[in-house]
Amino acid sequence: QVQLVESGGGLVQAGDSLRLSCAASTRTFSRNAMGWFRQAPGKEREFVAMISWTAVTYYTDSVSGRFTISRDNAKNTVYLQMNSLRPEDTAVYYCAASTVRGAPHNSNDYSYWGQGTQVTVSS
Numbered sequence: 001q002v003q004l005v006e007s008g009g010g011l012v013q014a015g016d017s018l019r020l021s022c023a024a025s026t027r028t029f030s031r032n033a034m035g036w037f038r039q040a041p042g043k044e045r046e047f048v049a050m051i052s053w054t055a056v057t058y059y060t061d062s063v064s065g066r067f068t069i070s071r072d073n074a075k076n077t078v079y080l081q082m083n084s085l086r087p088e089d090t091a092v093y094y095c096a097a098s099t100v101r102g103a104p105h106n107s108n109d110y111s112y113w114g115q116g117t118q119v120t121v122s123s
Helices: none
Strands: 003-007 010-013 018-025 033-039 046-051 057-059 067-072 077-082 091-098 117-122
Touching: 003 091, 018 033, 018 091, 018 117, 033 067, 033 077, 046 067, 046 077, 057 067
Parallel strands: 010 117
Antiparallel strands: 003 018, 018 077, 033 046, 033 091, 046 057, 067 077, 091 117
16 A cells, blocks of 8 residues: 655745655655646646656646656655746645556546645735
């Protein structure tokens, strides 16, 4: 069983930065693709970014150039650096792990999910 624990969320102003972390309890972390998703109130969960086990990254268009996903396999941790935050980035952010090879960015490709961390960006 894989457990994922997110941290780093909070309340910030537009233009500020935050770094989310996700610690994974799995011996196979280095072979998992890891993703970040988010869900705003009244909206469906949406893909934000992912990093494959070979460190290939993929971002949704709305965060490309502002967010950076990275991983530290020695610490079993994946990060999401969020810069130039906007009010529309406000959501609960979820970390997820996938055993799918390649660059999965569909939530159905992810088997394990964290509890989420709230990010609120005020204007």
